[in-house]
Amino acid sequence: MSQNSHQGTPATGTSGTSWALVTGSTSGIGRATAVGLAEDGYAVVVTGRDRDRAAETRRMIEAAGGRAIDLLADLSNSASVRALIAQVQDAIDGPLDVLVNNAGGGGFAPTESTPEETFDTHFTLHTKAPFMLTGAFAPAMAERGHGCIVNVGSLSTLMAAAGTAAFQASKGALSMLTKSWTAEYGPRGVRVNSVDPGVILTPTNEGIRDALKGLLAKVPAGRGGEAEDVANAVRFLVSPKASYIYGVTLTLDGGQTSVVTL
């Protein structure tokens, strides 16, 4: 077996438990990813702002026989990101081999009426926090010669919608970081990739399901995605089966951006 085929494989035993940190794992895509990575053998750091939902994800993992800790952080606040990094470093008893930069949220408005704080929130949550977390954990992965980072982007890296400019720009920056980190850490065994979800049926869009019906009717898959559809892609990207996949973005939109309706 080549050295690369080990990338992303949970290492247990003498080298200790292999850990995965999934941001935004108190809900939706992040929760499904955290539960899935635990099934794959990782001990998981669950994080978000909501204490009850963080504990619920941890308990879901534990009930399935996995191992998890939950740590609270507001990733739109740099001091809170720094505190999370220190807490993770203190709490885990093995290498952090997987980082999933998933936490994200809305706050949409036309450019001229987007408050500066909203712009800053998007860029801290979607770009700066992943940047800080990667800066904190990727060097140790590189030193060990293996590790995986997955950034959860959005179709906004491919196409624009009016009224979401700050969100889209911040996700676009994250998309570029996938390539920057592939250049930086890839040669030392750290694989960095992205997933770009289309419409995924999670709590974030619960209130606009009726409005999404028309769009989803035109999606070749004939439905919106489930959180598990994205989680499965992340699980694949961090697995040895993806050991030659570096710096790509996997679009998970049921075919939405591949077709035009004639």
Ligand SMILES: NC(=O)c1ccc[n+]([C@@H]2O[C@H](COP(=O)([O-])OP(=O)(O)OC[C@H]3O[C@@H](n4cnc5c(N)ncnc54)[C@H](OP(=O)(O)O)[C@@H]3O)[C@@H](O)[C@H]2O)c1
């Ligand atoms: N669902 C879709 O259709 C879709 C489409 C494209 C992209 N995405 C992306 O997929 C990712 C996950 O979205 P989702 O659909 O799973 O949404 P969700 O169910 O609302 O989950 C969002 C997660 O992000 C966390 N989060 C939000 N703001 C945070 C903050 N300031 N600090 C720390 N954590 C924060 C939330 O945790 P707390 O509430 O506990 O803080 C929650 O765990 C996001 O990056 C989103 O942009 C989703």
